[in-house]
Amino acid sequence: MEKFSESITIDGELFDYNPEDATALIPCENCGHINVVEVSKVDGDYVPSSFSCENCGHWNSFD
Secondary structure, three states: OOOOOEEEEEOOEEEEEEOOOOEEEEEOOOOOOEEEEEEEEEOOEEEEOOEEOOOOOOEEOOO
């Protein structure tokens, strides 16, 4: 995954990050499948969008 050329920290965990389209590789909290998730920067912190796992359908929320 060459386009994920940087790393970012979200809640103390390190994730591969693609600065070109502001996405990160984030595992599903239910099954662990890696998903491409949009990430925004709010007050200097990276915040992932909630997402439905493409593997198991579990809703991953970061509230």
